[in-house]
Amino acid sequence: MLKCKQCGADLGFKNVYRVFDLGLERVGVFCQEHAEETERGLKEKRFVEEYNGSKIYSRDGKYFPYWDCQYFFDNIEDTRKRIDSPHIAIVDKQAVKLFLGE
Numbered sequence: 559m560l561k562c563k564q565c566g567a568d569l570g571f572k573n574v575y576r577v578f579d580l581g582l583e584r585v586g587v588f589c590q591e592h593a594e595e596t597e598r599g600l601k602e603k604r605f606v607e608e609y610n611g612s613k614i615y616s617r618d619g620k621y622f623p624y625w626d627c628q629y630f631f632d633n634i635e636d637t638r639k640r641i642d643s644p645h646i647a648i649v650d651k652q653a654v655k656l657f658l659g660e
């Protein structure tokens with residue numbers, strides 16, 4: 559049985575919420591209330607700046623042009639360029655692995 563990482567409430571298919579940190583790193587499962595609270599707290603902590611309508615987040619020297627992003631940049635200038643030109647292809651080495659499932 560899954561339990562909310564914060565309050566210990568029992569979770570089923572209908573009320574289980576997964577929270578991911580930047581780079582799609584899994585944080586854990588929560589009830590809806592604590593999933594929202596946890597994600598909001600992470601976003602506040604990682605937020606760098608709003609650029610051209612997009613929020614840039616950073617963690618461990620990696621910059622992400624949006625929260626659920628699978629790739630990152632190692633400096634903020636390239637991140638801004640990406641936001642300005644979303645059609646530019648991303649170099650493979652900048653991709654981070656996407657983990658799926660449990």
Ligand SMILES: [Zn+2]
Binds near residue numbers: 564566589590593
């Ligand atoms: Zn909870």
